[in-house]
Amino acid sequence: MIALGVDIGGTSIKGAAIKDDGTLLDYFSLPMDKYASPEMSFFEMCEAINNFLKDKDYKDEIVGIGLGVPGILDKEKGIIKYSPNMPLWDGFNIVDFVQKRTHLPVKILNDASSAALGEARFGTGKNFHNIIMITLGTGVGGGIIIEDELFDGNEGAGAQIGHSIVELNGRQCSCGRKGCLEAYASATALNKETNEQAKKHPESLLNKYPGIGCKEVFDAARKGDPTSIKVVDEYIKYLSEGILNFCNIFRPEVILLSGGVANEGQYLVDRVTEYIKVRDYGYKHSPEVLIKIGALGYDAGKYGAASLFFKK
Ligand SMILES: [Zn+2]
Numbered sequence: 001m002i003a004l005g006v007d008i009g010g011t012s013i014k015g016a017a018i019k020d021d022g023t024l025l026d027y028f029s030l031p032m033d034k035y036a037s038p039e040m041s042f043f044e045m046c047e048a049i050n051n052f053l054k055d056k057d058y059k060d061e062i063v064g065i066g067l068g069v070p071g072i073l074d075k076e077k078g079i080i081k082y083s084p085n086m087p088l089w090d091g092f093n094i095v096d097f098v099q100k101r102t103h104l105p106v107k108i109l110n111d112a113s114s115a116a117l118g119e120a121r122f123g124t125g126k127n128f129h130n131i132i133m134i135t136l137g138t139g140v141g142g143g144i145i146i147e148d149e150l151f152d153g154n155e156g157a158g159a160q161i162g163h164s165i166v167e168l169n170g171r172q173c174s175c176g177r178k179g180c181l182e183a184y185a186s187a188t189a190l191n192k193e194t195n196e197q198a199k200k201h202p203e204s205l206l207n208k209y210p211g212i213g214c215k216e217v218f219d220a221a222r223k224g225d226p227t228s229i230k231v232v233d234e235y236i237k238y239l240s241e242g243i244l245n246f247c248n249i250f251r252p253e254v255i256l257l258s259g260g261v262a263n264e265g266q267y268l269v270d271r272v273t274e275y276i277k278v279r280d281y282g283y284k285h286s287p288e289v290l291i292k293i294g295a296l297g298y299d300a301g302k303y304g305a306a307s308l309f310f311k312k
Helices: 038-054 094-102 111-122 187-200 214-222 226-250 260-277 297-309
Strands: 002-008 012-019 024-031 062-069 072-074 079-082 106-110 131-136 140-146 149-151 254-258 290-293
Touching: 002 038, 002 111, 002 297, 012 038, 012 297, 024 038, 024 297, 038 094, 062 094, 062 111, 062 297, 072 106, 079 094, 094 106, 106 111, 106 297, 111 131, 111 140, 111 149, 111 254, 111 297, 131 226, 131 260, 140 226, 187 214, 187 226, 187 260, 214 226, 214 260, 226 254, 226 260, 254 260, 260 290
Parallel strands: 002 062, 062 106, 131 254, 254 290
Antiparallel strands: 002 012, 012 024, 072 079, 131 140, 140 149
């Protein structure tokens, strides 16, 4: 059985043909103009899908198209209810539109939930049953798997774990509240803080790099630069406090980290593990929570979307 899994983002649409045994067969992608009408954007996406499938020998084995869509969706009706970065999409019936033009069954899922489902079924999470996935990218997204089932919230709105508060009256968040995890733990937030601190501390090693961002601040911290150590310590603290909230509520077996900042790999895992292990509620007497990096990286959402058509 083969399905297409498509990850729809603000700057590009990326998809893949994926087999139900987890084999990824081929990729396709196209640029995305978030200011274009949904009819225009998704017409181009359907054309790209039809072209992609045209000469594939497995074309007739495709059982459907799963779409990971940013925003709040009505999965039953196939409608994008609200997509904060793509306001023109609100109310658009994406399922009808794509089914009509590709002649294949279409299912939708929130993009963050889709990535969590992909990691849970085909990635680092496949041997675990209770999983929280946290994506540290432009924002902080994520998904919750409880006893092998995606917890997708009322009406499939998705779990907005990035918008839980880690600092009352803290930094302004894009959602309108202050002190959200996203305002501290996203790659965007870390990038901004790094650049501000580099400006304030001209002597910092950070200013020796050709460009200053997340990668550089972790690198400079490992080399002992005091400004970078401070930025990274603060970052680890807020991210870990957010994670502790999820540990205490959900008691997951594993927390999966994904997105740009997760490229820091084992260093990030070790730092967060060290922080949470002494602060997790009833720590000595509680089951251990593992911190791991998602194995599928940017393909997680494609796997999750395709898996909407696979049997468990
Ligand atoms: Zn927020």
